[in-house]
Structures are given as structure tokens and as C-alpha cells.
Amino acid sequence: MARKATVLIDKELCKGCELCVIACPLEGLVLSDDLNLKGYRIVRLDTDKCTGCVNCALVCPDSAISVFREPKAAKPEAT
Amino acid sequence: MERTFIEEDWMSKPDALVYDNHPETLIDRPLHYCPGCHHGVAHKEIMHVVEELGIQSEVIGVAPVGCSVFAYHYMNVDMQEAAHGRACAVATGIKRVRPDKTVFTYQGDGDLAAIGTAETLHAVNRGENILIIFINNAIYGMTGGQMAPTTLEGMQTSTTPYGRNIKDIGYPLKMTDLVAHLPGAYYVTRQSVHTPNAVRKFKKALKKAFEYLKDERGTCFVEIVSNCPSGWKMTPVESVSYIEEKMLPEFPVGDLKTPEK
Ligand SMILES: Cc1ncc(C[n+]2csc(CCOP(=O)(O)OP(=O)(O)O)c2C)c(N)n1
Ligand code: SF4
Ligand code: SF4
Numbered sequence: 001m002a003r004k005a006t007v008l009i010d011k012e013l014c015k016g017c018e019l020c021v022i023a024c025p026l027e028g029l030v031l032s033d034d035l036n037l038k039g040y041r042i043v044r045l046d047t048d049k050c051t052g053c054v055n056c057a058l059v060c061p062d063s064a065i066s067v068f069r070e071p072k073a074a075k076p077e078a079t
Numbered sequence: 080m081e082r083t084f085i086e087e088d089w090m091s092k093p094d095a096l097v098y099d100n101h102p103e104t105l106i107d108r109p110l111h112y113c114p115g116c117h118h119g120v121a122h123k124e125i126m127h128v129v130e131e132l133g134i135q136s137e138v139i140g141v142a143p144v145g146c147s148v149f150a151y152h153y154m155n156v157d158m159q160e161a162a163h164g165r166a167c168a169v170a171t172g173i174k175r176v177r178p179d180k181t182v183f184t185y186q187g188d189g190d191l192a193a194i195g196t197a198e199t200l201h202a203v204n205r206g207e208n209i210l211i212i213f214i215n216n217a218i219y220g221m222t223g224g225q226m227a228p229t230t231l232e233g234m235q236t237s238t239t240p241y242g243r244n245i246k247d248i249g250y251p252l253k254m255t256d257l258v259a260h261l262p263g264a265y266y267v268t269r270q271s272v273h274t275p276n277a278v279r280k281f282k283k284a285l286k287k288a289f290e291y292l293k294d295e296r297g298t299c300f301v302e303i304v305s306n307c308p309s310g311w312k313m314t315p316v317e318s319v320s321y322i323e324e325k326m327l328p329e330f331p332v333g334d335l336k337t338p339e340k
Binding site: 002003005006010012013015016017018019021022023040052053054055056057058059060061062063064065066067068069070071 | 087090092094095099101105118120273274275315319
């Protein structure tokens with residue numbers, strides 16, 4: 001399924017604090033078993049239904065998350 | 080390694096990026112703060128507000144002593160470091176020499192409400208045209224979790240291992256309530272950043288503060304009720320519940336003083 005929105009998580013900035021996990025209304029973010037170079041467990045997005053609400057990015061202390069949302073198609077010009 | 084991110088065609092479109100984790104005003108550099116520390120949220124959102132208001136080149140910040148002593152490492156605006164507690168005095172000097180600039184301080188509760196109480200109260204009492212951002216985590220984070228003036232009754236810290244005893248040590252000091260009574264204060268508000276909506280409200284309040292500053296009619300003061308997971312000996316997620324259940328009843332959010340119309 002094509003996604004309407006998604007997040008980009010900078011693995012090397014994430015510290016696995018899970019503040020984004022509790023902020024996501026879809027419970028779409030999960031702490032994975034992967035470690036980054038600093039040894040922190042990192043989160044990943046585990047849903048196709050992300051709406052791009054930016055909740056996770058707002059509460060992330062380490063600026064690890066940026067959010068993308070599919071731009072609405074431009075309205076056809078009025079004639 | 081599992082991918083956290085799947086490329087979509089539309090992502091390269093110019094309007095697709097709805098939240099930029101590193102706007103021009105925030106330097107892309109790993110923060111030294113502990114996992115889950117609200118200093119990071121505060122830095123990021125203050126810099127988002129500076130970006131949104133388009134005032135990067137006219138802002139001068141003053142960094143404190145405390146965990147946020149390296150604030151100038153991350154905030155991509157002109158910054159000056161102040162001695163412990165003296166940020167408001169330094170900001171006074173900067174603003175008086177460069178009245179064309181927008182000057183703010185960023186200070187913890189140990190910095191602003193203990194060693195810097197006098198500087199802070201007098202700066203507000205003089206009605207200096209500066210913005211004071213007060214990050215209140217109710218503890219001395221940097222030095223190992225000692226009691227701060229703002230520590231809650233019964234709260235355990237390394238210097239109050241049995242909990243803060245009001246009888247011996249006195250009450251949590253409410254700096255924001257104090258400054259709201261001073262005639263020099265123009266806009267005084269208390270906010271938090273523990274939930275997405277709290278962050279949205281904080282950003283709104285901070286924007287108002289920066290805008291009120293332009294009136295040049297007194298000091299703007301924004302308190303952020305925040306956490307210190309390491310000092311509180313909690314996980315970041317537990318610290319969010321602690322803010323909700325313990326900190327906010329003692330330090331309720333909202334505007335304490337708004338400019339008269
Ligand atoms: C003149 C002076 N006295 C004491 C100290 C030690 N000291 C460093 S940071 C600090 C308190 C920091 O607490 P706070 O302002 O709440 O910031 P936090 O670390 O919690 O963010 C103290 C007492 C110092 N650096 N300089
Ligand atoms: S809030 Fe940020 S640092 Fe914390 S787990 Fe989520 S992405 Fe990682
Ligand atoms: S000690 Fe506390 S205030 Fe300092 S960085 Fe760690 S969590 Fe933040």
C-alpha cells in the first residue's frame with residue numbers, strides 16, 4: 001500500500017528514550033533490537049498508516065525525527 | 080538491519096517535509112543530554128520558533144551554567160555564555176548596548192532560582208526588555224541531582240534522600256509567580272513540553288513572548304516545567320507521568336500575566 005505520510009528517523013541521533021513511542025496515537029513506533037554506534041536501542045516505524053501528525057517529532061528531545069506528508073494535489077485552476 | 084524508512088516518490092516534492100528536524104537555526108550535532116531530557120525538546124522548539132519568526136539574525140541568546148551550559152553548541156544564533164546565575168545581568172548589558180537585538184536567556188532552576196535569584200528578580204523589576212526562558216526540572220541536573228529551590232515537597236534528591244522536608248528546608252520556590260507580581264514584567268507564562276499538545280502550546284506562548292518583546296514594555300518570562308530522568312532516577316517515560324501527576328499540580332501551566340490591552 002502506498003503511504004500517505006512517513007517519518008525519517010536518524011538512527012545515530014536516537015537515544016531510545018521512547019518519548020515518541022508514547023506520543024504516537026497509532027502506537028506505530030516501536031523500540032527495535034537494533035543498536036546504533038553509541039549503543040542505544042533505536043526506534044523504528046512499524047505501520048503503513050502514519051498520518052504525519054508530527055506528534056513524535058515534537059516530543060523527540062534529540063531531533064532525530066523528520067516527518068513527510070504527501071502534498072495534496074494542486075486544485076485545478078478555476079476557469 | 081531493518082529499514083525504518085521507505086522511500087516514496089512524493090517525498091522529494093517541496094511541500095512534503097512537514098517537520099524538519101534540523102531547521103537552519105538548529106545545528107545538526109548530537110546533543111550531550113541524557114536520553115529523554117526535555118532540554119533537547121526545549122532547544123529544538125525554541126529554535127523552530129526563531130526560524131518560523133524569521134529572526135535568526137537579530138537574536139542573541141545567553142547560555143547558563145547547568146546541563147544546558149553548551150546551549151551555544153546547538154542554537155545557531157549569536158550566543159554568549161554567562162557565569163552561573165548571571166544570565167539576566169549579562170542579557171541586560173547586551174540589550175542596553177544593542178537595543179536593536181532580540182535578547183533571551185536560557186536558564187535552569189539552579190541557575191535562575193538559586194544562585195541567580197537576585198539578578199533575575201532585579202532584571203524583571205527594572206523591566207529589562209529581554210526574554211527569560213526558565214527551564215524548571217526541580218533539581219540540579221549537572222552536578223548530580225541535588226535539591227533545587229524548586230524541588231517538590233517529599234521529592235528525593237541526592238541531598239534530600241528522605242524527601243524534601245518543608246519544615247527544615249522551606250517550600251518549592253515559585254519564581255514565575257514571584258516575577259508576575261513585579262511591575263516590570265510584561266508577559267509571564269508557565270508551560271510544559273511533556274506531551275505533543277503541551278509542546279504546541281509552548282511554541283504558541285514562546286511566539287507571543289518574542290512578539291511582545293518588540294513592544295519594549297518590559298520583561299517576558301516563560302517557564303518550562305520539565306524533567307531530569309537521570310536526576311529523578313526514572314525512565315523518560317516515567318518522568319512524563321511524574322510531570323503530569325506531581326509537577327503540574329504544584330506548577331500549573333498557563334499565562335500568569337498578559338499585557339493590558
Ligand atoms: C559559581 C558556581 N557555583 C556552583 C557551581 C556548580 N553548579 C554547576 S551547575 C549547578 C546547578 C545546575 O542546576 P540547574 O540550573 O537546575 O540546571 P540543570 O543542570 O538541572 O539543567 C551548580 C550548582 C558553578 N558551576 N559555579
Ligand atoms: S523520541 Fe527521539 S530519541 Fe527518543 S526514542 Fe524517539 S526517536 Fe529516539
Ligand atoms: S542530568 Fe538531567 S537535566 Fe542534565 S542532561 Fe541529564 S536528564 Fe537532562
